[in-house]
Amino acid sequence: MSIEIDHVNKHFRDFVAVDNVSLTFRDGELTALLGPSGSGKTTLLRIIAGLEQPDTGRIRFHGEDTTDLHVSERGVGFVFQHYALFKHMTVFQNVAYGLTVRPRKTRPSKAEIKQKVMRLLELVQLDWTAHRYPHQLSGGQRQRIALARALAVEPKVLLLDEPFGALDAKVRAELRRWLRRLHDDIHVTSVFVTHDQEEALEVSDRVVVMNKGRVEQDGSPEDVYDHPANPFVYQFLGNVNLFHARVHDGIARIGDVQLPAPEFQGYKNEQGQAYVRPHEIEVFAGREHSDALHAKIELVSVVGPTVRLELRTDNSDELVHAELTKHRFRALGLAQGSDAWIRPLYSRVFLPDERVANG
């Protein structure tokens, strides 16, 4: 079931939470709504669910207008950050809830409910917890139960609000891979909200980056990471270094380094900012390339298999962050305080807004 968001606006007093957003989530796709806190991603999700009313705009499920449909009639499955399991009910009763509150006419029989609940509990690999209470389970288990509960009513769309936000790093990583596999099995159109770029890139078919209530970019994870549409997306998705760059005829120059910038063909001597990811900076111990920039290593931090360097170049006050493998770092024989030469391998240049149209 596809979801269509058509020019939706929502404000709380003076705060604009969702600013004229139009999006379409395709049938069976798992989409991540990614953005910093206050970017409107959760509000948008709650509007899709019917937990909030948009000020203007329409929501359509598979072409059918659901904007004015009450949340209880929309057929959405919603998973909350803090699980929102019913504390006084057992796991079984929690998962069965959506079926037991149905009107008598459409309510399945007790045996059918039992069968279905147990099947769902098996699906989330927690059938042995049926008679426990939520407080007897770990956070990761609770969230899986919450997911089973949401799936019990066979929702047309599944909405997850920072589903792994309250869990510790290891459980998070496990659970998101599990969610990905689960989604491959059941193929229900799903939207999940996260502020964790790694989570969004790893799990989803598609990433929608939001900021200040607006959609900044919408594309596949690879596309969004490799070709950020604007400086915000660049900075939000991973670390990035900024260099002053001069753009001339499709070539960007950072110091003596020349990098291709084909999108600026025909521009003459424009000043812009070059965005370079830390792992896209080559580090040398000696002056092997005439165009490399000289820098001093100010800090070395070893994070597992990678080494992060903070370097200061001769003509910049800003620190440059570079990332390389431990293996490569050892081979270079670098240390804190030593001299190094760096060269950006790839960059993306953004000109100040008012200069873009002049090309």
Next chain:
Amino acid sequence: MDKGAYDVATSSTVIDTNDTIAKRWRRATEEPAWIRVTLITISLIFVALFLLLPLSVVLYGAFEQGISVWYDAIRDPDAMSAIRLTLLIVAIVVPLNTLFGVAAAWAIAKFEFRGKPILISLIDMPFAISPVVVGLIFVILFGSQGWLGPWLSAHDLRIIFAVPGIVIVIAFGTLPFIARELIPLMQQQGKEEEEASLTLGANGWQTFWHVTLPNIKWGLIYGVILCNARAMGEFGAVAVVSGRIRGETNTMPLHIEVLYNEYMFTAAFAVSSLLTGLALVTIAIKSVVEWQEERQQRLAAA
């Protein structure tokens, strides 16, 4: 062998050191023994003088002349009428205020609206105003000289000096108990579980019945008990609006006062012991509820 002996020696030294430390070391919030003993003694004397002594005086006074005298005092028609009236009022007021308390707490805790702080202050008002003043307010409203008096007498309705008046002032006076108990509880619980219930297809009533009510159950029972205790014991406001008609509009506290003023001390104490007994039962239930709630929370936290 040698090595073993050495081991034993070391471990015993370690224990010795720990003991000395434990003796000298005091927890940061702990006071010296003499301060503790003095404070505890003072508190116990205070409790004995101001709580236990009056309670035993009531019971002693009631049963001083034997159980049959006590029984006669209770069986007195006026006393029986006072007991019946008190129970009737409790039966009307407590459900009424339970309904109001749950509704008010629900509105305040789960919704945002203009004038919410004013509503909260209004709910507290009956606590702040003296009961006598409350009684007078309703006399001014419904009395024969009051604003609505002429209209009421034209329609042959009696509120002041009748049971409806008593119900109204007691309902007013006990209005905050349940709401006050539930508001912080419901605010703390937030509305995620209710939202979850709604997304699962439940309607508002089902959500209230299956999700909200079980979550506030213990707090609600606690509030009901407090409300009940206060409804039985209310004196000042009732004294103003009831007209103290014996056998008709005298509640138990009023009846006790009448007996006392007529130097019928044993009878006064007998009815008092009954009222006290009801209060003690209420407190016992309250303690059980508190204990239950604590256990519940401990379980939830575990």
